[in-house]
Amino acid sequence: MRVYQTNEIKNIALLGSAGSGKTTLAEAMLYESGVIKRRGTIEAxxxxxxxxxxxQEYGYSVFSTVFNVEWNNKKLNIIDCPGSDDFVGGAITALNVTDQALVLINGQYGPEVGTQNLFRYTDKLKKPxxxxxxxxxxxxxxxxxxxxxMKDIYGTKCVQIQYPLNTGPEFNSLIDVLLMKKYSWTPEGGAPIIEDIPEEEMERAMALHKExxxxxxxxxxxxxxxxFEEETLTEDEMREGIRKGLITRSIFPVFCVCAGKSMGVRRLMEFLGNVVPFVSDMPKVHNTRGQEVPADSDAPTSLYFFKTGVEPHIGEVSYFKVMSGSVKPGDDLTNADRGSKERMANIFVCAGANRQSVEQLxxxxxxxTVKLKDVKTGNTLNSKDCENRFDFIKYPNSKYSRAIKAVNEADTEKLMAALTKMRQEDPTWVVEQSKELRQTIVHGQGEFHLRTLKWRLENNEKLQVEYQEPRIPYRETITKLARADYRHKKQSGGAGQFGEVHLIIEPYAEGMPDPVSYNINxxxxxxxxxxxxxxxxxxxxxxxxxxxxVGGAIDQRFMPAILKGVMERMEQGPLTGSYARDVRVVVYDGKMHPVDSNELSFMLAARNAFSEAFKNAGPKILEPIYDLEVFVPSDFMGDVMSDLQGRRALIMGMDSEAGYQKLQAKIPLKELSNYSISLSSITGGRASFTTKFASYELVPNDIQQELIKVHEAEIDGKE
Incomplete structure (x- = not known):
């Protein structure tokens, strides 16, 4: 492959809901451009x-796949992205490193909720x-x-370039109103037959051409x-106007394709080569210092590594975008994030698992590239005297979590290593070793997302694992004032232990004044x-x-030990063993012994005094509450609301947005545990949701009593 210049390169993300045909279209594009000699199929x-x-097991794309085609002396880098909302990380990554989005609409269902979600990301990132x-x-x-x-959802910006003469199994022709030609195909697809528009279609074609x-x-x-003067434009002028409209998102051209029969694909690729913006046409990327980094081949070299794949017999394959400068085999670069030196032994362009060595990018x-020593997803490699770092990809919050453990405890360390490696491939898999919950938690975008992780661990890594319900990070607090004292006294022949602490505890709220006095009983x-x-x-x-x-009842040097004793109990509340929060502790009196008092004595006295006071201070359990936004077709709104009310959710509002309903609610984290499965079941997979931590709130009394009983049973079981 020859070396393409910046003004000959176009980077494109291929997006669409699951089942819209992205992988099939990618196969047709590779075939039409001569990269492959025979089209494969998902079924095969x-x-x-x-x-x-x-x-291949699930019949769905799980990872985004980079491929390139050469067309009319242009290089099209295309990233085929997974369609399932569970694997949205691949689409977000692709949109951040490309300059154009191709969004497939499923001809059977029209714009789906998944399509809407992807479109929102293009809007957020200002991509054509x-x-x-x-x-x-x-x-x-x-x-x-x-x-x-589409016009209802996206407005008049949706402008048809083409329309089919018929649809269904007999589809084989369309009218192109940019070129004002009829395109038709034999049953095998491929090269089109190009003819003048039939007279019976001319009126409709002219109306769309004028639009x-x-x-x-x-x-x-x-x-x-x-x-205004001539009421028409030349073909080249129209292309220029469309290109400018794409850049400003003031026009969304609509094409027709039948990817399975390779119909309309060549015409689409002509348009991509002739009209789609080049890298140099798009807004400049900023580094972490806020400086613009133009795509300039004469500038110092910066490579941004946006994806890592792990392949059998090869190991890590690291995918990068040349942010500035150029790179060739043998270049020595510095990792701006990790400080290590790297040599680019080989560089490749790729089409899935097929890689072709090139002399320069x-x-x-x-x-x-392959066999880098210390480069992770998100790292930047720079040439000498260049200090760029990039951090422009932001992933959505997790929606589904499970505790994971190896069936064989001896495999625990191996499991953690495998999870770390897999997160390089998909940063939306988040692994958390929770000291609080005493579990390893994996967070993902949905049940299918985590099921895929389990499949890969068991089939690729040969690790048997099991998922469990994650514990909920409850909090404990108090609702009223309480006083307690405790004397710790121990004699053991020699020096003894003695410490006595008197304290008052009360709920703490931000900005409350310091206490002057208390009246208790x-x-x-x-x-x-x-x-x-x-x-x-x-x-x-x-x-x-x-x-x-006052009066030297407790020496000042024992105060850190008293605080330590209180903190120990704050870390293990008396109701469920959860963390306690928002408590004010006033130590007002006590006693000490000139010989037997020490830090340990006062720590134990404080711990016990605090425990006793806490139990008498109206202790309450708090649970994490999340803000929930559900995007759902209006047909399913009633069922979704009914399900949420059964989950103790508080509906905060409803909105209509771009052809679907947006429902806002506050919901306890415990009730979100299986929500992605339930929502998919209710809506046939046509809804999606986002969550964000909001606050901690008191749990209802009946649930509190249930949680306390469970905790007591766990303690009895251990004893």
Whole structure:
């Protein structure tokens, strides 16, 4: 392959809901451009893009796959992304390193919720969008209805470039209103027969052509003036107007393809080569210091590693984008994130598992390499005197979590190593070793996402694992004032142990004034504050510790030990053993012994006094509450709301957004445990949701009593 310059390179993300035909389209593009000699199929498990065993097992794309085609002296780098919302990380990564989105619409169902979700990401990242209506040969395809839905959702920015003359099994021709030609195919697809538009279609074609001309002219003042004068534009002028409209997202061209029969694919690739923006046309990327980094081949070299694949017999394959400069085999670069030196032994361009060695890649290009020593996903490699770092990919919060453990405990270390390696391949798998919950938790985007992880561990790594329900990180707090004292006294022949602590605890709220006095059971306790320590707890909330001891009853040197004793109990609340939070502790009196008092004595006395006071201070359990947004077709709204109400959710509002309903609620984390499975079941997989931690709130009394019983049973079981 020859070396392509920055102004000859186009980077494209191939997006669409599961089942929309992305992998089949990718196969057709590779075939039409001559990269492969025979088209594979998902059923035959021999496609270029779905080459991992887990993808062939499930019949779904799990990983994004990079491939490239050469067309009309242009290089098109294309990333085929998984369609399932569970694997959205691949789509987000691809959109961040490409400059154009191709969004497939399933000709059987029209724009689905998954399509809407992907479109929102393109909007957030300001990426141009071209829509492709695929599967026109399906009996269920209603093209006019799909166009009407798209205009409802995306507005008049949706502009048809093509329309089919018929749909269903007999589909074999379309009208192109940019070129004003009829395209038709033999049953084998491939090269089209190009003819003049039939007379009976001319009126409709002219009307759509006029709409396209107007939409193209709106993006350039010169073109607009010419359009007003002549009411038309040349083909090249229309292309220029469309290109500018793509960059500003003021036009979303709509194409027709039948990827399974390779119909319309060559025409699409012509458009991609002629019209889609080059790397140099798009807004500049910024490094972590906020500096613009233009795609300039003459600048110092910076490579951003956006994806890691692990392949049998090869190991790690590291995919990168040349952010600036150029790279060739033998270049010595420095890892800006890890400080290590790396030599680029070989560089490749790829089409799935097939790699072709190249002599150089220029700014804006995408390639891969193998056998790097210390490069992880998200790292930047720089040439000498270059200090770029990039951190522009932001992934969504996890939606589904499970505790994971090796069936054979001896495999625990091996399991952690495998999980770490797999997270390099998919950063939306998040692994957490929770000291609080005493579990290893894996977080993902859905049940299918984690099922895939388990399949790979068991089949690729030969590790038998099991999932368990993750424990909930409850919190404990108090709701009223309480006082307690405790004397720790122990004699053992020699020096003994003695420490006595008197303390008052109360709920703490931000900004509350320091105490002056307390009245407890008719007895007044005046406070004389000597010092105050505010502890920001690692698990949220605060502990305020006040020393109000007068008359030297407890020496100041024992105060750190008293605080330590309190903290020990804050780390293991008396109700469920969960962390406690938002408590103010005032130590106001005590006693010590001139010989037997020491730090251990006061730590134990404080721990026991705090426990007793906590139990008498109206202790309550708090549970994590999450903000939930559900995106759902209106047909399923009633069932989804009913399900949420059964999960103790509080509906906060409803909205209509781009053809679907958006429902907002607050819901306890415990009730989210299997929500992704339930929502998929209710809506046939046509809904999605996002979550974000909101706050801790009191659990209802009946649930609190149940949690306490469970904890007590666990303690009895251990004893």
């Amino acid at each position: 498990k021999n496609t270029v893009c779905d080459y991992f065993p887990v993808e 969008v071209i829509f492709l209506v695929n599967q026109l040969d399906s009996e269920k395809c209603d093209f006019e209805s799909i166009i009407a839905q 396209l001309v107007e939409a193209a002219a709106e993006n350039d003042e010169t073109l607009m003036e010419k359009f 220029q700014a804006g290009d995408i390639g891969c 008719g007895q007044e306790f005046k406070m004389n504050i000597k010092n105050k320590e505010v502890v920001d707890l690692d698990w949220g909330g605060k502990l305020v510790f006040i020393n109000s001891v």
